[in-house]
Amino acid sequence: MAATAALAEAGLAVTLLEWRPYLGGRAYSYEHPTIGEVIDSQHVILGCCTNVIDLITLAGAGDWLRWYDALTFLEPGGRASVLQPSVLPAPLHQTMSFLRAPMLSARDKVGIARGLMEFLRGYPADDTESFATWLKRTGQTERAVRHFWEPVVVGALNDGFERCSVKYAGKVFHESFLRSAEAGRLGIPARPLSEFFAPVAAWAESKGAEVRLKTKVDALRSDGDGGWCVRLGNGEQIRMRAVLLATDQRVAVRLMDGFKAEAAVEREVAAEVVPAPITTVHLWYDREVTALDHAVLLDTRIQWMFQKSKIRRWAAERGTYLELVISASSAELGMGREAILAAALEELPLFFPEVREARLVKSSVLKEARATFSVVPGFDRWRAEQRTESKGLYVAGDWTRTEWPSTMEGAVRSGRLAAGEVVGDRGRFMSAELPASGLMRWLGR
Ligand SMILES: Cc1cc2nc3c(=O)[nH]c(=O)nc-3n(C[C@H](O)[C@H](O)[C@H](O)COP(=O)(O)OP(=O)(O)OC[C@H]3O[C@@H](n4cnc5c(N)ncnc54)[C@H](O)[C@@H]3O)c2cc1C
DSSP: OHHHHHHHHTTOOOEEEOSSSSSSTTSOEEEOTTTOOEEEOOOOEETTOHHHHHHHHHTTOGGGEEEEOOEEEEOTTOOEEEEOOOSSOTTSTTHHHHHHOTTSOHHHHHHHHHHHHTTSSOOOSOOOSBHHHHHHHTTOOHHHIIIIIHHHHHHHHOSOGGGSBHHHHHHHHIIIIIIOHHHHOEEEESSOHHHHHHHHHHHHHHTTOEEESSOOEEEEEEOSSSOEEEEETTSOEEEESOEEEOSOHHHHHHHHTTSHHHHHHHHHHHHHOOEEEEEEEEEEESSOOOSOSEEEEOSSSOOEEEEHHHHTTOOGGGOEEEEEEESSOHHHHTSOHHHHHHHHHHHHHHHOGGGGTSOEEEEEEEEEEEEEEOOOTTGGGGOOOSBOSSTTEEEOSTTSSSSSOSSHHHHHHHHHHHHHHHTTOTTTTOOOOOOOOTTHHHHOO
């Protein structure tokens, strides 16, 4: 969608072919067939996701992003630690709330501060060290790991420390806690995801792009004349001057099979991609059970609670809609939905005792086996450039080379970079990075 919007605005005739009946790819929502609700797996962004923000804003839907400066960490029993910016300049803006946070002891905080100092100037360009090694090297306490490093890293990178490189973990901490208050604020789509992204497609269409849903690309071949022939699932053939494959890496590899050297290279890329699952539990209650819009839950399987009825500004009569997110949920992949639901319902009252009085009206469990890929140490060398060896053939997707982990920002960047390659000006459609603020203007890179 990002590439389509960029190229259509640049005046090219673009056709977007999407297999599914809705847009958004993995960032999708759908009408649940039996419970009569539109559900999605809650996606969030940070203020530093400048390309997603720009894309949504260009499409006129910027108001559908709800922004939060404070992050509440809840311990079982309900004790809250709130991390939020103060008037102090970056990188000290979170310091006051950090010093007050009861979830960490003074010793934990000293270790965390020492660790964060390593990311003050940025993060390593090399991605070979694992975050597990880094935690040991910087002498983090057990509770600092459990109450600070783990919720942030597992929440943002969706895998355990062994399978996250310091490069990408460092990027998350640099942007969320050090660079500026604006870079670290949390943005939550306030509409179901396919609805949230629909204006992007509408905007591209208004610039002349054609968007075709339920249109599967089955095969691709060079027409021998510098162009491409795309065969669709219904047998139709379309001729194109250039093709940009913005599918996941497996489909891209399959469609490119048979072309020159890059097919072999891409096959290796696909083999190196480690998929990571996310499971979400959706609960509808007859009354409010917490005043919080969202919270990080500590010492539990559930990493995050989103109160979607509040984020979406539902009228009180509609009741309460909570989503519980279990990141890196390999264990849940092998569990039945009933068991996952039962476990979540057992943990929830530890954080929100009002749940005991409320009536659970309906529920649903959504498992996404290939939600993201893991930024395992050394993965960067497998990430493909958006321009391929074959003239007029480009790839995009969060798995390509973007310097971002598996995120919507990574996906949008990849689309915009690929669109830039199509017009021969790689950086043309990219948004500017947020400037560092406060002391970070001198301290940061
Ligand atoms: C549960 C979950 C939670 C997540 N949470 C977050 C989050 O909080 N923040 C965040 O930034 N990211 C999050 N992500 C990751 C984010 O959704 C992805 O990184 C992003 O959507 C990847 O976009 P993409 O365009 O690279 O790939 P995709 O979204 O996978 O898009 C590929 C598209 O290609 C289409 N396609 C495939 N084959 C064909 C074919 N043969 N013909 C035509 N079309 C085809 C697919 O239907 C799909 O629409 C989450 C993902 C999941 C699943």
